[in-house]
Structure formats: structure tokens, C-alpha cells
Amino acid sequence: MAIPLVVTVLLALASTITPRTTSAAFVPRDNYLIDCGSETGTTLPDGRTFKSDPQANTYLQANDQNKVSIENGNNNPDLPNQLYSSARIFMQEAKYSFHLIQPGYHWVRLYFYPIKNNIFDLQKATFSVNAYKYVLLHSFNVNNNDKPILKEYLINANEPIFTLSFTPLKNSAAFINAIEIVSVPDNLLFDSGSNLFPVGDYSGLTNHAFQPVYRINNGGPLVTATNDTLGRNWENDEPYITVKNAAMSVVVPTNIIKYPTNNPNISPLIAPPTVYASATEMTNDSAVDQPNFNITWKFDVDTSFSYLVRLHFCDIVSKGLNELYFNVYINEKTAIPTLDLSSITQALATPYYRDFVVNATLMSQEGLKIQVGASLARGGSGNAIVNGIEILKISNSLDSLDGQFGLVGSNGGGSSYRGAVAGVGFAMMFGAFVGLGAMVIKWHKRPQDWQKRNSFSSWLLPVHAGDSTFMSKNASGKSNFSATMGLGRFFSLAELQEATNNFDKANIIGVGGFGNVYSGVIEDATQVAVKRGNPQSEQGINEFQTEIQMLSKLRHRHLVSLIGYCDENDEMILVYEYMPNGHFRDHLYGKNMVGPPLSWKQRLEICIGAARGLHYLHTGTAQGIIHRDVKTTNILLDENFTAKVSDFGLSKDAPMGQGHVSTAVKGSFGYLDPEYFRRQQLTEKSDVYSFGVVLLEALCARPAINPQLPREQVNLADWAMQWKRKGLLDKIIDPNLVGTINPESLKKYAEAAEKCLADHGVDRPSMGDVLWNLEYALQLQEAFTQEGKAEDETPAVAASASSPASAPASAVLPPAAPASSNALDEAVPVPEGNNLPAETRAIDDHSGTLQFARFSLNGR
Ligand SMILES: *[C@@H]1O[C@H](CO)[C@@H](O)[C@H](O)[C@H]1NC(C)=O
Ligand SMILES: *[C@@H]1O[C@H](CO)[C@@H](O)[C@H](O)[C@H]1NC(C)=O
Ligand SMILES: *[C@@H]1O[C@H](CO)[C@@H](O)[C@H](O)[C@H]1NC(C)=O
Ligand SMILES: *[C@@H]1O[C@H](CO)[C@@H](O)[C@H](O)[C@H]1NC(C)=O
Numbered sequence: 001m002a003i004p005l006v007v008t009v010l011l012a013l014a015s016t017i018t019p020r021t022t023s024a025a026f027v028p029r030d031n032y033l034i035d036c037g038s039e040t041g042t043t044l045p046d047g048r049t050f051k052s053d054p055q056a057n058t059y060l061q062a063n064d065q066n067k068v069s070i071e072n073g074n075n076n077p078d079l080p081n082q083l084y085s086s087a088r089i090f091m092q093e094a095k096y097s098f099h100l101i102q103p104g105y106h107w108v109r110l111y112f113y114p115i116k117n118n119i120f121d122l123q124k125a126t127f128s129v130n131a132y133k134y135v136l137l138h139s140f141n142v143n144n145n146d147k148p149i150l151k152e153y154l155i156n157a158n159e160p161i162f163t164l165s166f167t168p169l170k171n172s173a174a175f176i177n178a179i180e181i182v183s184v185p186d187n188l189l190f191d192s193g194s195n196l197f198p199v200g201d202y203s204g205l206t207n208h209a210f211q212p213v214y215r216i217n218n219g220g221p222l223v224t225a226t227n228d229t230l231g232r233n234w235e236n237d238e239p240y241i242t243v244k245n246a247a248m249s250v251v252v253p254t255n256i257i258k259y260p261t262n263n264p265n266i267s268p269l270i271a272p273p274t275v276y277a278s279a280t281e282m283t284n285d286s287a288v289d290q291p292n293f294n295i296t297w298k299f300d301v302d303t304s305f306s307y308l309v310r311l312h313f314c315d316i317v318s319k320g321l322n323e324l325y326f327n328v329y330i331n332e333k334t335a336i337p338t339l340d341l342s343s344i345t346q347a348l349a350t351p352y353y354r355d356f357v358v359n360a361t362l363m364s365q366e367g368l369k370i371q372v373g374a375s376l377a378r379g380g381s382g383n384a385i386v387n388g389i390e391i392l393k394i395s396n397s398l399d400s401l402d403g404q405f406g407l408v409g410s411n412g413g414g415s416s417y418r419g420a421v422a423g424v425g426f427a428m429m430f431g432a433f434v435g436l437g438a439m440v441i442k443w444h445k446r447p448q449d450w451q452k453r454n455s456f457s458s459w460l461l462p463v464h465a466g467d468s469t470f471m472s473k474n475a476s477g478k479s480n481f482s483a484t485m486g487l488g489r490f491f492s493l494a495e496l497q498e499a500t501n502n503f504d505k506a507n508i509i510g511v512g513g514f515g516n517v518y519s520g521v522i523e524d525a526t527q528v529a530v531k532r533g534n535p536q537s538e539q540g541i542n543e544f545q546t547e548i549q550m551l552s553k554l555r556h557r558h559l560v561s562l563i564g565y566c567d568e569n570d571e572m573i574l575v576y577e578y579m580p581n582g583h584f585r586d587h588l589y590g591k592n593m594v595g596p597p598l599s600w601k602q603r604l605e606i607c608i609g610a611a612r613g614l615h616y617l618h619t620g621t622a623q624g625i626i627h628r629d630v631k632t633t634n635i636l637l638d639e640n641f642t643a644k645v646s647d648f649g650l651s652k653d654a655p656m657g658q659g660h661v662s663t664a665v666k667g668s669f670g671y672l673d674p675e676y677f678r679r680q681q682l683t684e685k686s687d688v689y690s691f692g693v694v695l696l697e698a699l700c701a702r703p704a705i706n707p708q709l710p711r712e713q714v715n716l717a718d719w720a721m722q723w724k725r726k727g728l729l730d731k732i733i734d735p736n737l738v739g740t741i742n743p744e745s746l747k748k749y750a751e752a753a754e755k756c757l758a759d760h761g762v763d764r765p766s767m768g769d770v771l772w773n774l775e776y777a778l779q780l781q782e783a784f785t786q787e788g789k790a791e792d793e794t795p796a797v798a799a800s801a802s803s804p805a806s807a808p809a810s811a812v813l814p815p816a817a818p819a820s821s822n823a824l825d826e827a828v829p830v831p832e833g834n835n836l837p838a839e840t841r842a843i844d845d846h847s848g849t850l851q852f853a854r855f856s857l858n859g860r
């Protein structure tokens, strides 16, 4: 069944995320939390961990920077949290670069507190902050203020590399205490709102950046980031009410709030129940001594900007339906005449909100004025309410949120930078094939028949139900999947038919549970591998989905990359980078054997590459992933024989905590971990076992299982280990290798294989340890080759003359650092690092960013 798998995968994903909210928890795909200047990092009461400085450092390009911190900062009672107790100071322009995996709006939260220090008086620091092309702060200064300041922005990310730059004014400095770059749910902000004047629909909001300047919980308590569904703060409205005795607050229990079932866009992510469970309502007439009046709120804003005003309503004051009718005004214009919540929500206590675009031309010196008053036109109870108010500054035509200073023509977001990262962009984005994204297509493309397609479509539903990020629209309101989700290309079926000669059998390069894999050439002459699912196959559907889930989280030099997809006519087709040299197995033995036999060095390098890919799977992602089907046909070779692990159709998120996943046994015979088989408990050590079999296959050039052989030889692992125990493994190696292997190298290699094949998972090494041993084996072999001149790259030049014993092992030192520390260095960082064990996270971030820094440098 498809559904249970989906549910478990989603639960597994959700459970790894900090437990900030309950059922409708939003899982941000991009989640960079940086505690600048800190040595240790900080975990906030809400459970979020801000990374420490050494990690943050890796995102930063800065020539001249300093760090400061307050001693015992966590004991400073004036600071709301420890994030403010350390900072980085920049004496020159500094730039943070973050790799994003999800396009769309992101929160950018900047924490400032002028720590006293000997380097620079931060109360006098004056600087600008830019993000992409947007000016967030121009000539910013804390104004001799000794208070912590939190600035919040919403930036629509349309480039995979998010740059945040700090530029001090001449002879000044810039500083920052903490940074958040966090994905926002797609249906939090839409492209359109109601234009206040002239009245009508305003569209084009997604072309703008926003700065929330007020967020109000009318009539209710302060809601802090800890209590909010998206880490926002909501304050009480009383200070903004002009005539206080015109208004009173009403609060009901949060559990009576019922989010609408017919509108998935209104969920606790829009505003938590606490916001809807309180309101400011009109007092009775005698209190204000006049029969008819408005409640008025005034907000001080920079009147040179336009604003997005979001008003939240929820009828918690009426006894029955059709009692409440009221007018809503913004800056004395009618925003909603006679709002009738009952007819919209069909129920009491049901949240509703409206967005208004208030153009700067409507601003008076008074700022923003919001008013509500009972509508006499419809009678009713004569009351009016507001439950929440959000006011967001809209970036102006210069792409600025602070003054009339754009970046056009200056550095930072200029066109040269943009052009330069574009090339990187494709490479970095095409792995981001998100299950959610897949759902977008379904939702938009087959509204009529998707319910009938119970098999293929059913797996999409829980994603939809559990996470409401499915609305992704471009400026015209149309879904443009590849552009908005970064999922690589969409291929039409016709295009792929042409590419594969109408899925000609002659083009088949692989067959799996999921369906066939074809080679193809798309129109720009790029060769691709096209994996076409069989929608009739239940297993295929599961595997297709798993593969998407997995690939959305993974990208690494030693994992096969996804280029695009096709879902036309109920097809499930994935398009991958083409691997010209095919399966590792076909270079070792078998009826499909191609090319000259690989040299020992080549085999070692391939095994090392595959080990790196697996090590990354196990440790480089937030929850760790078990491949479950490691074998020589799932190790593919590119034009340079670089190994890439493929086929994640059976993969599973590794268990958190309890150490194993109970699951039906899957995998391939000959590679199956005996312990997994016995106990049906899956751990990453099952992959280690299978990899041990791969090592033997590479050495002995024979299948893991060969039923044609005498019984004791059928199973490669058993057979080879018998020879190993006798110290005679060299008797059963591939004849093509005889005389070319340094015995020390072979010894190391055989030890690694033997450890991988240990009966019990706990006795097997981690992939990182295996990698270390293989690299050592490679070094031993290289020293041997140089010394004995026995072998060069082409194994065809047989080296029978060489004397294996001539290699002094002592001449070779083991790799300087454990291989595991650079095993991930080809990983593009997947920014869910918060969830990794600390040790792994450091590796991931460090290495990810090395790569990342390289991109940035190229981009200049
Ligand atoms: C915020 O959450 C804390 C802990 O869950 C709770 O004690 C507190 O009452 C909540 N505050 C509000 C305003 O809901
Ligand atoms: C109206 O307000 C006055 C003064 O606040 C109060 O005494 C009176 O009971 C209120 N009347 C109603 C119907 O709520
Ligand atoms: C309420 O405010 C609107 C807009 O400012 C105004 O036109 C209207 O007359 C006010 N209503 C009352 C009863 O004062
Ligand atoms: C505000 O109105 C002006 C003039 O009509 C227009 O040029 C500008 O684009 C508007 N701004 C926004 C954010 O709609």
C-alpha cells in the first residue's frame, strides 16, 4: 500500500524536526540559524539550535572581521536570549552566502545588540545590509540604544545562493549577533491582495520583499516566537488604539477555534489559535456616549513606502450566525464594506483573513490608520471586531526597504554576480525534486480525475494534508513548477518519447522494480538516463515516491543527480544525468562486460567513491539514510569512472534514537545483511554489509551469488571469507589483477571487507571507517606502483614481473586525517544541519561550504 509508506516517511521526517508546534508543524527546508561570534552555539527555549561560530564562519567571506562576546552573556537579565551575547564585527564589507534548496519566500531575521568591547563602539557603528538585490538596512545605526533589536524580512529567493552582505560606512564598522534564513510556507503570502485605491485586485506582490513592521494580537496576550507556529512575535494592540474606551478585549479558549476545512490556505501557520481566540470589540454605546462610532488604531510607519496590511478576523463574539456585520476602513478608505463573516466561514470561531495593499500615495503624516465600526445597513448586534493585524512594508521601486537607495549599479546584487551564479544554479537546483512539488503538478494538472487514480495519486495526499506548502505561483498566478520549485526541468512526454526513440527496447540500459531505464538524448544533445515507472506496479509507485523523497534531500558528487521529470498522462518518469560507463559490475565480469579490465587502482578509486556516497547518505543528511540496495549494479560510472551511487527506490530514513527500523526485508540476494534478514531490523550497518560484498566482487570479479557453482562457492561472501581466514584470499582474486596488487594494499582491503561482513551489525565499521581503510589501501598501492613501476593506468600492460614483496609498507603513511573528515567534501550542503548529531554537522557544514566558497569565488 502506498499510503502507509508515505505516512511513515513523513512522520520520520517530521519527527526529526524540533518540536516547536503540534500537528500542523511546518518543516522549513532551508533553515540556517547562525549565532554569530559564538563559540558554542545556542539552543533557544523554543528548541531551535543556532550554530556556533566555527560553522557560521564557513558561510562567510570577510577580510577584516572580529568577534566579541559578553562574558556570562546568558546571565545578562536584559537580553531576551543568548543570541545577543556574542557578535561579529566587520571593518570592511562582509558577505554571508547560503545555499538554498527551496525557492520562494524566506524569513530573514537579523539580531543586533551593541555589545561593549575594545574593538569598536557598536552604538556608533553605521552600516548597510543587503540581501540579493534588496536593501534591507541603509546607513543603519542603533541610535545610542542599548536595547536588543530584531529586524525581520521576507525575501523571495529566486537564486540558489542567498547572499547577505554587511557594508560599514567609511571609517565605521558593521556588526551582527545572529542570523536566521528560514523557508516560509508557500501559502503564507500570495501574489495578489486587494488594492485599497483604486479598488480592485493588486497582483505582483511576489516581485517585492517585505518587512513586517507590526504584528498584533488584538485583545490578547503577547505571543512570542516560542508560542507561534512560525517563530513570529505578536503584541497586544492597546497602545495603538486612539480612543481607548471605544474598545474592549474579548478572549475565548483557544480550543474553540476551528480552522476552515474548505480552505487549506487558512491554517495555524497563518496565525496561531491564540491570535484568533482574542479580539478587540466595540464597547457599548453608553461608554463612548454616542450611538455610532469606530474603533481606531494608528500605526507609525515610514510614509514613503507602500504597505501590505493583513487583517485577521474570527467571530468569537456572536451567539449565533448572522449577527455580526461591520465596516473596515484603512486610511479612511473603505476596505471591506459590511463584512459578513458568517456567510464566508459558515460557522462561528472560524478564522478568516484579508490582505490589502496600501499604496504610499494613500499615506498621510498620520501613518496607517485602521478602523472598524458596526454596519448599520444590516442591523445585527451593532458590534465590530478585529483579531489580528499585520503590517508589512513593501520594497519600493528601487528594491529598497530602507530609504530611496537601491543597489542598481553598485555591487552585491549586480548583474555580474547574477550571471555568474546562474551556471551553478542549475547544478545546484536540479536535485531538489520535492515530493511537495510533485504534488503541485497533480493538483493543478488533474483536478478532475486525480481522485480516481487511487494508486499513483494516493501517495500525494498525505503530503498535502500534512503540509500546506503546495501553492506555488509565479507572478501571473500560474503554477510554474520548474521555475518556482527548482526541481529541474519539466519534460513533456513527447520530448522523452523522441529522446528515447519512443522508449525503444534497444535503448534500455537498466531494469528495476520501478520500471525500465532508457538512454536518451534531449534536444540540446545532452545524453540522459530516463527512468520510466510502471504506474500499474504498486511497488513502482512506492519506489518512485521514495526516490523523489530521497533525491530532494540529497546531492553529492558520488550520488547520481536528477535532471528533471515528466508526469504527463499519468507517467512517472525521472530523468537523470547519464553515466556513460554504466554499471560498475559490467567492468568486472558477466555477459555485459565492457572494456578492458579495471586496474586495481581504478577499482579502489571506484570503491572509495561509492563509499563516500554511502557515507554521505548515512551521515550527511539530517536524519541519515539507509540505501538498502547496495550492489555493483547500483554503482554507476561517469565518463571519468567516477563512481556514483544510484537507485534510492528502497531507501529509508535511518532511525533516530532506537537504532533500527523494523521493516519488511528488501534488497538483493547475496548482499543481504544476515542480521537484517534474521531480525528484520534495518540499520546503516546493513549497507556496510552489502558494501563488503561489493568489495569482494571488485576483487574477485564474480557475482555475489552464482548458483551454477559448487555449493560452498555459491555465496561470494561466505566463500571469500573462508579463503581470507586461511590467509589465501590472493588465490581467488580476479586473474586480471594477479601480480598487480601490493600485498599490503590487498591486506588492508581484505580486512576492510571482512569487517564489513561481520555477523553482527555492531561489529561492523561505519562507512567512514571503511573509507579510511580503502584510502589507506589506495595509498599503499600508489606507493607500490611508483616504486616498482609495476603498473600504470592501463591494466592491459600486465605486470607479472613485479615482485609484490618489494613494497616496504613502512614507506607509506596512513592518510593524514581520517577519511571521514573529507568524505563529505563533495556534498552540497543540505541545510537541515540542526538535526544532525553535532559531530556530523560540523563535518557537513565545513565541507559543504568549502565547495560553496568555491562557487562564490567563481561568482565574483
Ligand atoms: C506559551 O507556551 C508556553 C509553554 O508551552 C505556555 O506555558 C504559555 O502559556 C504559552 N503562552 C501563551 C500566550 O500561549
Ligand atoms: C454598557 O456599559 C456600561 C458602562 O461601561 C455598563 O454599565 C453597562 O452594563 C453596559 N451595558 C451593556 C448592555 O453591556
Ligand atoms: C468610521 O471611519 C470611517 C473612515 O474614516 C468614516 O468614514 C466613518 O464616518 C466613521 N464612522 C463613524 C460612525 O464615525
Ligand atoms: C503606488 O502607486 C504608484 C502610482 O500609482 C505606483 O507607481 C506604484 O507602483 C504603487 N506601488 C505599489 C507598491 O503598488
Ligand SMILES: *[C@@H]1O[C@H](CO)[C@@H](O)[C@H](O)[C@H]1NC(C)=O
Pocket (backbone or CB within 6 Å): 474, 475, 476, 477, 478, 479, 480
Ligand atoms: C508564470 O507562469 C505562466 C504559466 O506557466 C507563464 O506563462 C508566465 O510567463 C509566468 N510569468 C512569469 C513572470 O514567470
Ligand SMILES: *[C@@H]1O[C@H](CO)[C@@H](O)[C@H](O)[C@H]1NC(C)=O
Pocket (backbone or CB within 6 Å): 480, 481, 482, 483
Ligand atoms: C517556467 O519557467 C521557465 C523559466 O522561467 C520557462 O522557461 C518555462 O517555459 C516555464 N514553463 C511554463 C510551463 O510556463
Ligand SMILES: *[C@@H]1O[C@H](CO)[C@@H](O)[C@H](O)[C@H]1NC(C)=O
Pocket (backbone or CB within 6 Å): 638, 639, 640
Ligand atoms: C572528466 O575529466 C575531465 C578532465 O579532468 C573533465 O574536464 C571533465 O569535466 C570530467 N567529466 C566529468 C563528468 O566530471
